[in-house]
Amino acid sequence: MAAAENPQPKRDTYRHGDLRNALIEAALELARQGGPEAVVLRAATRQAGVVPNAAYRHFADRDALLHAVSQAAMAQVARTMEAEQAAVSPTEDPVAGARARFRAVGTGYLRYAQEEPGLFRAAFHVPGDMSHAADDTAAGATGKTPFELLGEALDGLVDAGLLAEDRRPGAEFLAWSAVHGLAVLLIDGPLRGLHPTQAHDAGQHVIDMIERGI
Amino acid sequence: MAAAENPQPKRDTYRHGDLRNALIEAALELARQGGPEAVVLRAATRQAGVVPNAAYRHFADRDALLHAVSQAAMAQVARTMEAEQAAVSPTEDPVAGARARFRAVGTGYLRYAQEEPGLFRAAFHVPGDMSHAADDTAAGATGKTPFELLGEALDGLVDAGLLAEDRRPGAEFLAWSAVHGLAVLLIDGPLRGLHPTQAHDAGQHVIDMIERGI
């Protein structure tokens, strides 16, 4: 066989055709195994079968590439949340439904953090400015970002009478704090390596606390 | 004047005398402004007035130095917690006292995160393994780590009858999750740049949630 063909087979056309996405794809794979710090520009270009500097035609610098990865990962978080919501049995009464859809938001978030820790960390890796959490590039299939999904779920709780209206403002930050904190504990805190089942239980406990204390 | 004397004045003795601590000190300063990724080995040795390789006589590699920084920062977290606890007016009745000492743990944690974001991030920067959070190098003035302080405060809540005994197990992770999550939101999440007063309020809200939901 030919020499190590890890790098993409040499392309014949001078133009790559879809370099930007190829770089994002490669960077995503790097982030998947190794987190944000594993996203190295030269490795991505290597994988795309292109010289390092070619990346600069599509990204201002490494941070820009990392930002694209972050947005993509955030979108995957949203999709995981949506999937979790879609999985709740649809035959329940409205108030139970609202509650289940709220919990699904947190459960999906935590599930993604455990299934893709590298990408999760990349999603929330902050290169100085993370005010883009609401960009549409961070949206899932329904076009909503994780934060929007959380907000809607909270609105659902209010509509169902499960949350007093005067408690609604700022509630996303209470919920987000608790769930994100647990995610960090599970990924690389003292709870790392917890058995998935136990981790799931811990997640449910935290969500219990949120429902009670919000 | 002589050329830029930013680097430590040349020492006359061949031995430095206290290089290990000098490196940690320098690295702490680097982390203070710029977080863990700003801790660069060569910069630290430069500051200590020593050749880069000298560091390897005291630290296996950059990660080892970073670990020392992390432990030192963790200890500062503990001290901030202790200071906050010491500040609660001591004339209150026992149950109010237990409650105040519990809240002080979270308040101190959040205060440190805001006052020293770089060091805070360094404290929880995980180089693959963070099971050292209970090492005595991470302890504060009373010789207790942040987690131990939290645990004691929770025990205090139980003793005071503010927390049912069957809710005690695992409670540290609920509390830690919520507070740490908020810290992250405040440092480099969507809540970054919040006015200190508002940030403090947000912290109290989160602690309210914990008390209610734990």
Add this chain to the structure above:
DNA sequence: CCGCCCTTGTGTACAATGTCCACATTCGCA
């Protein structure tokens, strides 16, 4: 259909960084 130009990819180069190896200096103990 042709030629030009703007976009995209290439080559070369440089400064920084972490880390390795061999060597120099010195402290402290036998």
Add this chain to the structure above:
DNA sequence: TGCGAATGTGGACATTGTACACAAGGGCGG
């Protein structure tokens, strides 16, 4: 007093991000 272990030095190397000038060629105006 002398010798070995600890500590600091010098030089070297691979890897990384990034700048600058150049090449290739696709698409549009004429």
